Amino acid sequence: MLVSISINGQVYSHDVEPRLLLVHFIREYAELHGTHWGCDTSNCGICIVLMDDPQSDQPPYPVKSCTMLAAMAQGYEITTVEGMAKPDGTLDPIQMGFHEMHALQCGFCTPGMMSTGRWLIERHPNPTQMTDHEIRDGISGNLCRCTGYDNIIKAIRWAAAYIEEHPESARTAR
């Protein structure tokens, strides 16, 4: 079947098997390898990408791309890690925060973790005031074996503070 998905602002149209998972569409057809997979059972969050429903005014939300068929993403806007930075190369604050706070080691869970982190900041009315529990709860669908999470929490706080200082650095609100 023909599936067309907009990923990072570019539309990818491919004739695929109906059973094709979104993660495999992103990796094999769009050839964007920054999105990884880790478990097949929706537990680890390695494959998380941000999905934006053009019909909704909610900010783009994280989905586990191993648990969606590619066909289900038709008509949505997907943002992967490759689409986080601005076209001029300026990093998203969440990317800066992960580097500043040593919030990654092997880097395998990082794209999914950053996607969730960015959603946490965007959906929160007052992101710099998020409690430790709110952040921990927010990222509890993402597993990381290297960092022990403490620095990831610091990185999300760093990004929230940075966005407060630099409102223009936040993603363009729709």
Next chain:
Amino acid sequence: MATVETGPGRHPEWYAHATGDKFGKIADAPIGFGHMKRKEDARFIRGLGDYMDDVRLPGMLHGAILRSPYAHARINSIDTSAALAHPKVAAVIIAKDLETLGLAWMPTISYDTQAVLAGDKVRFHLQEVAFVIATDAYAAQDALQLIDVDYDVLPAIVNCRKALDPDAPLIRDDKVGQTDNLASPLWEAGDKANCDRVFAEADVVAKRTILDPRSHPCPMETCGMVADMNPATGQLNIYNGNQAPHAHRTVYAQVAGLPEQNIRILCNDIGGGFGNKVPVYPGYVCAIAGSIVAGAPVKWIEDRSENLASTGFARDYLMYSEMCSKGGKITGLRVDTIADHGAFDSTAQATKFPAGFFHIVTGSYDLQGAHCQVKAVYTNKAPGGVAYRCSFRITEAVYLVERMVDALAMEMNVDPVELRMRSFIRSDQFPYETQTGWVYDSGDYHKAMKLAMEIADYEGLRKEQQEKLARGEMMGIGIAFFTEGVGAGPRRHMDILGLAMNDGAELRVHPSGKAVVSLSAQTQGQGHETTFAQIVAEELGISPNEIMVRHGDTDKTPYGLGTYGSRSTPVSGGAVAVVSRKVRDKARQFAALMLETRAEDLAWEKGRWYVKGDPERGSTIESIAEYAYSASNLPEGLEGGLDANAVYDPPNLTYPFGAYIAVVDVDPGTGKVHMRRFIAVDDCGVRINPMVVEGQIHGGLVEGIGQALMEIISFDEQGNCLNASFMDYLLPTALECPEHGFELGETVTPCPHHPIGAKGVGESPCVGSPPAIANAVVDAMYHAKGVKHMDMPCFPARVWAAMNGREQPPQ
């Protein structure tokens, strides 16, 4: 030597702002040791890492493995005809096809043999039976369903205690002369007679049977390989994220009978290892055989169930133990252990030590006698016995001794910290030879323990515990003090498959003064590209941003045994320091020519040689590098160029240590353990990059929390693996960790024999935290309910059962 750090963002305004203190500024790259943000981050935060599954080669085919539904069964026949008829299938490989290639069985790293694909019978649930190669990964999975295998089911053994029963079914009937399920002969350490004497004279003896249950390292990236055999040239390129690429190359040369010079292993980025990526697995051999048979590159990537059920489990040690005291001090320890190795013994260890470094079991204490013995058995469980973030069974040893100290303190009715303080090896006793033959290099245990108590407010915690107890609440405080032996190892004692456990390094300083250092160690996320550049920077005064660290390509890096057992800094770090000093010495010869003086009249300060007594006259390393490549009048015996090689043979292991305190609250109604606080004081000697060290500690602590509270691979009576997905094998999320973060402290006792005084740290937190947490849970149950022991993992159903005197599910 001004350095401009190349920040990850190109936006100048961001860069100016991001380096402001408000946003957690970390100092600019130091010329040497100190806080430095990681160089490797730049590609990872952009999603530009290059992991194994990202490899795409022209004409590449995809492999998938058919696995056994039974734990123990005879194979009558395998019918692959329907699978072969699938339009997208290129080949199906079974054991008898491998026999013709001589690849049906492979050697393990413990001198055992392991079936690559089961031919005669299957010996564990989900064992490899057939390998399908198809044009896409989905079709390969489809074709697995088309293979028909006829089995006769045999009784399975999954309990190590039953493996040696006289009527137990023989698991390894493939091995000539094997008549029982003993995997290796009884192995002993320590003087038994002396130990018996110490026990005879003891005041108090504590006895416990302790199981360190089977768990799994679970890196977020599973194992896999792309094998690319070029039929025209005979060149085999292997893309495979593993922790020891050079050793793997040698093993493949032996297994496949291929010339070693024609094998090239390329480890690009690795999504975590933790011991899981040390061994060679059947899937790897299948991918290589598949590429030979199909004449095309073959990719095989295991899924999570395959990872959990078939590759690289850890622990599974059942330990009968006694510890005794005399005059209020710990005096003796004896341990009798059954090691469950599964169906094939592929334990990762040095040849001389079949139970790994388990005999470091005397821990941090000045004992009068100790004896430990280990016998290993075969069971119908997955093979392995890798070290899950630990140095060769040290986790099991530390878990045992630290649980036993708490047990003894309970019997003596003294505070567990007090008993440790009385019994520690004193700082003036180093170097200290233990009852089982280890020579500890350096330490100040009392200081580290005191610091941990101070951070924790230990007395305050005990008071709070009493108050809570009076209100019917359950709170536990758990102590663990570990000593690890890492950085294997001295070649006179340690080898794997005959390969001495040394590491190489090669350093080239280019004419511009920039450098490339090549390592035999292999990063899986530890930050080698940053910290090893910092070692060269410290030794030569070149900015770490101007030093490229190369690893992971066996054609371009020197031989060495890889990264596990916390050996990167102790061994490869030693090699890098030594090779840097060789280059520095060579630079001195050039500087003498440049300054028209004798080499012995020069003195070194970071980055330059200068004339003693006339410090203004000197040559920087940059100017020396340029001279080394351009000078036209070199004296005889002095070669141009500025580079060197080194192989580092560590004179001893290094012995990092630490004092850990865990604080838990246990729900008396449900048995749920709430991990409230964790205090970790680590002494890993000199810290190259404190940020990286602390990151390693955080990560290891969470893996320790997982083992203590959640992680177990268990089996039913038929031998079915019950935890083959993340739905059943639970890993800690951010919510299971202390809400306000870990509380770290440090002491620094440099390693006396390491070139830069470092000891290694990667595994310490994962070694020290399980006993601290288990001790905390038992402490809570003991004070509230009188319960004296429970085995990990302490998840609610098991804790509830333990405190209510019921049998603990499931084991």
